[in-house]
Amino acid sequence: MQKHNAHQPLDQAAQLEQTWRDPPGLPGWFAAINHKSIGKRFIYTTFLFFFLGVAIAGVMRLQLAVPQNSLIGPDLYNQLFTMHGSTMMFLFAVPVMQAMAVYFVPLMIGARSIAFPRLNAFAYWVYLFGGLMLYGAFLLNTGPDAGWFGYVPLAGADYSPGKRVDFWAQMITFTELSALLEAVILITTVFKLRAPGMSLNRIPLFVWSMLVTSFMVVFAMPAVMLGSTALLLDRLVGTHFYNPAEGGDALLWQHLFWFFGHPEVYLIFIPGLGFLSSIIATFARRPIYGYPAMVLSLITTGFLSFGLWVHHMFATNLPELGKSFFTAASMMIAIPSAVQIYCWIATLWTGRLNLKTPLLFALAFFFILVLGGMTGLMLASVPLDLQVHDTYFVVAHLHYVLLGGAIFPLFGAVYYWFPKLTGRLLDERLGRLQFWLFFIGFNVTFFPMHQLGIQGMPRRIYAYAAETGWGPLNFIASCGTLLIVASLACFLANILRSRRSGMAAGDNPWGAGTLEWATASPPPAANFIRLPVVHGQEPLWDMQRHLSEHGQIPSPSYVEGVAANFRQVLATTPLDACPDSRPQFPEPSYWPFLCALATTGLFIGSIFTPWAVVWGSLPVACAMIAWFWPRHVDRVTHAEQEYRSDGA
Amino acid sequence: MVALMAWENPSPADAALPTAAHNALAPAGPQAAHIAGLWYLIVGVCGIVFTLVLLAVLYAIWRAPRATETTPAALHDDNPRIRRSVVWAVIVSTALLILLTVASIATDRVLAGLSLTDAIHIDITAHQWWWEARYDDAQPSNRFTTANEIHIPVGKPVILTLKSDDVIHSLWVPNLAGKKDLIPGRTATLTLQADREGDYRGQCAEFCGYQHSYMAFLLRADVPARYQAWLEAQRQPAAQSAAALESRGRQVFLGGNCAMCHAIEGTGAGGRHGPDLTHLASRESIAAGTLANTPENLARWISDPQAIKPGANMPPTDLPPDDLQALVAYLSSLP
Amino acid sequence: MAPEMHTVAPAPGKGRHSADSNQALDVSSLPTYAFSHRSLMWWGTFGMMLIEGTVFGLMVFSYFYLASHADVWPMSRYAPDLAWGTLNTAVMIASAFPNHWAKRAAEAQDLRKVRGWLLACMMFSFLFLAIRVLEFRHLNVAWDSNAYGSAVWLLLGLHTVHLITDTVDSLVLTVLMFYEPVGGKSYVDVSENGLYWYFVVFTWLPIYAVIYLVPRWIAS
Numbered sequence A: 001m002q003k004h005n006a007h008q009p010l011d012q013a014a015q016l017e018q019t020w021r022d023p024p025g026l027p028g029w030f031a032a033i034n035h036k037s038i039g040k041r042f043i044y045t046t047f048l049f050f051f052l053g054v055a056i057a058g059v060m061r062l063q064l065a066v067p068q069n070s071l072i073g074p075d076l077y078n079q080l081f082t083m084h085g086s087t088m089m090f091l092f093a094v095p096v097m098q099a100m101a102v103y104f105v106p107l108m109i110g111a112r113s114i115a116f117p118r119l120n121a122f123a124y125w126v127y128l129f130g131g132l133m134l135y136g137a138f139l140l141n142t143g144p145d146a147g148w149f150g151y152v153p154l155a156g157a158d159y160s161p162g163k164r165v166d167f168w169a170q171m172i173t174f175t176e177l178s179a180l181l182e183a184v185i186l187i188t189t190v191f192k193l194r195a196p197g198m199s200l201n202r203i204p205l206f207v208w209s210m211l212v213t214s215f216m217v218v219f220a221m222p223a224v225m226l227g228s229t230a231l232l233l234d235r236l237v238g239t240h241f242y243n244p245a246e247g248g249d250a251l252l253w254q255h256l257f258w259f260f261g262h263p264e265v266y267l268i269f270i271p272g273l274g275f276l277s278s279i280i281a282t283f284a285r286r287p288i289y290g291y292p293a294m295v296l297s298l299i300t301t302g303f304l305s306f307g308l309w310v311h312h313m314f315a316t317n318l319p320e321l322g323k324s325f326f327t328a329a330s331m332m333i334a335i336p337s338a339v340q341i342y343c344w345i346a347t348l349w350t351g352r353l354n355l356k357t358p359l360l361f362a363l364a365f366f367f368i369l370v371l372g373g374m375t376g377l378m379l380a381s382v383p384l385d386l387q388v389h390d391t392y393f394v395v396a397h398l399h400y401v402l403l404g405g406a407i408f409p410l411f412g413a414v415y416y417w418f419p420k421l422t423g424r425l426l427d428e429r430l431g432r433l434q435f436w437l438f439f440i441g442f443n444v445t446f447f448p449m450h451q452l453g454i455q456g457m458p459r460r461i462y463a464y465a466a467e468t469g470w471g472p473l474n475f476i477a478s479c480g481t482l483l484i485v486a487s488l489a490c491f492l493a494n495i496l497r498s499r500r501s502g503m504a505a506g507d508n509p510w511g512a513g514t515l516e517w518a519t520a521s522p523p524p525a526a527n528f529i530r531l532p533v534v535h536g537q538e539p540l541w542d543m544q545r546h547l548s549e550h551g552q553i554p555s556p557s558y559v560e561g562v563a564a565n566f567r568q569v570l571a572t573t574p575l576d577a578c579p580d581s582r583p584q585f586p587e588p589s590y591w592p593f594l595c596a597l598a599t600t601g602l603f604i605g606s607i608f609t610p611w612a613v614v615w616g617s618l619p620v621a622c623a624m625i626a627w628f629w630p631r632h633v634d635r636v637t638h639a640e641q642e643y644r645s646d647g648a
Numbered sequence B: 001m002v003a004l005m006a007w008e009n010p011s012p013a014d015a016a017l018p019t020a021a022h023n024a025l026a027p028a029g030p031q032a033a034h035i036a037g038l039w040y041l042i043v044g045v046c047g048i049v050f051t052l053v054l055l056a057v058l059y060a061i062w063r064a065p066r067a068t069e070t071t072p073a074a075l076h077d078d079n080p081r082i083r084r085s086v087v088w089a090v091i092v093s094t095a096l097l098i099l100l101t102v103a104s105i106a107t108d109r110v111l112a113g114l115s116l117t118d119a120i121h122i123d124i125t126a127h128q129w130w131w132e133a134r135y136d137d138a139q140p141s142n143r144f145t146t147a148n149e150i151h152i153p154v155g156k157p158v159i160l161t162l163k164s165d166d167v168i169h170s171l172w173v174p175n176l177a178g179k180k181d182l183i184p185g186r187t188a189t190l191t192l193q194a195d196r197e198g199d200y201r202g203q204c205a206e207f208c209g210y211q212h213s214y215m216a217f218l219l220r221a222d223v224p225a226r227y228q229a230w231l232e233a234q235r236q237p238a239a240q241s242a243a244a245l246e247s248r249g250r251q252v253f254l255g256g257n258c259a260m261c262h263a264i265e266g267t268g269a270g271g272r273h274g275p276d277l278t279h280l281a282s283r284e285s286i287a288a289g290t291l292a293n294t295p296e297n298l299a300r301w302i303s304d305p306q307a308i309k310p311g312a313n314m315p316p317t318d319l320p321p322d323d324l325q326a327l328v329a330y331l332s333s334l335p
Numbered sequence C: 001m002a003p004e005m006h007t008v009a010p011a012p013g014k015g016r017h018s019a020d021s022n023q024a025l026d027v028s029s030l031p032t033y034a035f036s037h038r039s040l041m042w043w044g045t046f047g048m049m050l051i052e053g054t055v056f057g058l059m060v061f062s063y064f065y066l067a068s069h070a071d072v073w074p075m076s077r078y079a080p081d082l083a084w085g086t087l088n089t090a091v092m093i094a095s096a097f098p099n100h101w102a103k104r105a106a107e108a109q110d111l112r113k114v115r116g117w118l119l120a121c122m123m124f125s126f127l128f129l130a131i132r133v134l135e136f137r138h139l140n141v142a143w144d145s146n147a148y149g150s151a152v153w154l155l156l157g158l159h160t161v162h163l164i165t166d167t168v169d170s171l172v173l174t175v176l177m178f179y180e181p182v183g184g185k186s187y188v189d190v191s192e193n194g195l196y197w198y199f200v201v202f203t204w205l206p207i208y209a210v211i212y213l214v215p216r217w218i219a220s
């Protein structure tokens, strides 16, 4: 971009680009706060961790392919499955959803920026450093090895000496801090920054799903942060939260963990539902059937998911009566899922189908997630769960729902939105190939695991005797993994190739109806040259309809009066999205990055000495103060532009 | 990481528990049978719903006209037939879900109501990575402790009292009943009953550290007479063979560090860190279902347990070959 | 990553299509800042309060959970001494007044009053932090004595972290308010900080009850 000559008037687009873009060059990279730069990095980073987690799964499947394999010993295997589960749950599945939201939510609601852009950058850096710390520890043979839910007392100081579990617990602090901040950011964005006219009943379903997810994060993640802090305290300064000998209780951890852990799995599922709604509407060429029912289902799922956590603890000696309640609650959560599934079927039924790769991934959901949901119902039944709890049956269930409910829709979403991110389409033929390899490979890998569970194979075992007869099915499962490897290779190849030489996409390659398609691909720094005004649920389709029916687009169609020469945005009212105020947003800054570094120092230091909390908080406080300290330009240049409507 | 990968093949395990059944859908007792019944009900209902959902999706794909990106998007249409179908589908699903809930809770109640008259009580304590079983009796001299092998009489309810000595474990015999966690600081109970004679494999189901994989046990259901005979035998102190080799082995055992961890009734060895060895030779397997109980395996195990079960809480013992041979002979003479 | 422009059918976000003034929604008369839930800051603060309230709630749950599994509670037999905790409760409630007036002054954009009340708030801050130290010393249990001690220390510790962060926040704002010129946004910050202060003070009341009163009720 050429340097702007102050004497020459810029046209609106160039002026906005100048105002909103991140500083150039490598140093500028660390100061970036544009939600699209951060969102992109976030997405790439989550996929990096995904590939690491998946590579680990590959090694695990190699080890389990034949009985009594001596490829890997228990010490490494225990680290591997813990890293696999923790990577997938903490470093991939939840963050990737938030990352997609960081990029797309502001575009879908017609905003110039995400709320609190500096905090957003900070949340990204904290997440990145947490993940790097965990993998650094793993490379130094200090990878966690107590499972992704680290049950005490196994994870306590007596049975897990060394620092492995401490790194794991601290990784949770990093990622949950990041997730909580993102949740607050997204809630604020959705409530305050929607385009004029986008009242609550016009919010795209993906945005709804992220709103529900964010509220769930707010109430769920504190539980695991508190739990893991208490675990660290037990391990480092000798408290007794989980030590039965001194009045503590091992089940306290399980309650705290699953009070988070169960909503956690729906945190992964609900954005997946949002992807599906976006994809199905576009490729069935009609709005999703039953929008109000869809929204209510999302909200109901969010609420109910806080009442299920004990179904992970059926094998403990909790009172039986209580368990029945959780059986009933777990069965009932199928109802909102059913409502959504039936509405999508109605959408497909009455739509006209454009069978492109994103839709294929969406359709796989109906096979894979529904099957996984059915096994979920089996697990929800106390007597059945007592048989298959902690066996490969659960492993099968969790992969069916996680991959069917989140990963397949996510891949669909990547095919769907890649053109928006890069301006280029992914290749259809490779996409179909990837889809079929993934779909078949997935089922070959995970379907046999149901039977293995029934036959008594516990999860988290590094080897098994030949006499158990588990060999053949495990071998089949491992072969299926090869197909998944091939499919991911297609995916990588497709991404790498299409980034350079894919077909140019244009603004709206799929003929979709939501606002992210109303701007260029990739979008300019300010997202929209003119802020849009919305008149319906699918603004672009509504506009086309209006145009064909009335010969003109509905008026007003865009916003005027928001400055282009500094970072001004339009805030609207939370319910009806009426224009409300025009706050000014912060400039790019190094402080979020530096503050994240200081926070990392504090967190890692406190694994080794509690004093790090005291000394480490000094640099954090300094960085925060510097971050929030108003800069001279902020205070002076625009002071005269500030005013309140009531005349103050 | 790499250094830790360098360990020996765990065991070519000449089948430790070759005949033990382990399949949740091959019930051998009332608990597992009721659960299997519930299983078939739920699988049936879910299977039908799953098939219908799939058929609906496939039919929708088949019937819907094809489109491209440029096909104008349709408007909202509120087709009352579609609306009725969706509402009915939700109502029927809800009814089925209620049915499943009721069936599940009813099964729970049936299981809780199974007769416990004349129940046998066995105290189980889980250790990293083996099982201790104590058979209680009103008469102190009839009490005894064994490990990794539980015998029960056919047709009688058995109440297992479950405790843990270290971390959380979970006891599971798929053919007989669901599982139950053994949680330090808490006591739980599990009821099961075998109606068919046979060997059943049990395994620790909750991840408990290094050797979670090899923490199995044998549950043998015997006809009452044979069970009674087994009880009588277990109640005896250890056999005192007079043969030279065995007595030398006994000296090795008592003279070495074995007695610090292992008990052999009637010898002075009273250690409780490891399995009770009083009637070791009567067991099918050693090291919690890891190795068949043969003299060669015993020798391998004693000289280097870490090669077989890395992380197991038993140190390797470097014995001269004759001592080892004598020790093995002694242990093999403890029926 | 220079954006490339494509001309397509009229789309609301694009600047290409000819400016027709009756199609524009003019917002140039809107204020550039606003108080309470009209400001983004309010939503951010609100989110943080939800999160931290959940943390406190879960910690209180954990406390009762541990109590319900104990034979004696408090396990160390002596409940925390009432005096300092009660005094601090009074101080915190009292601090709500200068906080209230600082918030009011900020919303009225009265710089002189904002400065004065913020200074008063700071005095209270230092007072309750000092008393907090004494509170820790009169808990009558160490964090590593038993699970009861661990729970009490963590609960009090969590609240103390909030006192400290709120003090630092307010301190920074106070310094800022003495540092001319102040924009409207700074008043919004003071106002939202006041909201957070209420949160810290009012969450203390249930925590006070749990730490100081519950052991006495359970024991009697």
Ligand code: HEA
Pocket: A265, A266, A268, A269, A311, A312, A330, A331, A333, A334, A337, A338, A341, A369, A370, A372, A373, A374, A375, A376, A377, A379, A380, A381, A385, A388, A389, A390, A394, A397, A398, A401, A402, A405, A406, B045, B046, B049, B053, B092, B093, B094, B096, B097
């Ligand atoms: C995306 C993630 C996701 C989703 C969506 C779900 C969905 C469900 N899960 Fe699952 N679950 C996990 C992820 C998920 N789960 C994970 C990761 C674990 C393991 C954690 C660990 O131990 O490591 C787990 C474990 C787990 C357990 C504990 C198992 C154990 O450890 O013993 C249970 C028990 O109740 C359970 C139940 C359910 C239920 C009832 C649903 C329901 O929401 C499913 C509802 C959906 C349907 C049922 C399909 C659609 C409905 C219809 C088509 C119509 C109605 C149907 C009928 C009338 C039959 N899950």
Ligand code: HEA
Pocket: A051, A052, A054, A055, A057, A058, A059, A060, A061, A081, A082, A084, A085, A086, A088, A089, A093, A147, A148, A149, A395, A398, A399, A402, A403, A407, A445, A458, A459, A460, A461, A462, A481, A484, A485, A488
């Ligand atoms: C979103 C979540 C997610 C995803 C996508 C996956 C994906 C996979 N997982 Fe999953 N898994 C979990 C979440 C997930 N998993 C969780 C939460 C647990 C519980 C953990 C615990 O018990 O604590 C678990 C546990 C678990 C187990 C049980 C371990 C045990 O109990 O001992 C197994 C075993 O087979 C397994 C296998 C797989 C496989 C084969 C895949 C496959 O889909 C992936 C296969 C793909 C490949 C193998 C491709 C490999 C690619 C390469 C090698 C090249 C890539 C590298 C670069 C280009 C950089 N997983």
Ligand code: CUA
Pocket: B126, B129, B168, B169, B170, B204, B205, B206, B207, B208, B209, B211, B212, B213, B215
């Ligand atoms: Cu014991 Cu797993």
Ligand SMILES: [Cu+2]
Pocket: A261, A262, A265, A308, A309, A311, A312
């Ligand atoms: Cu769950």
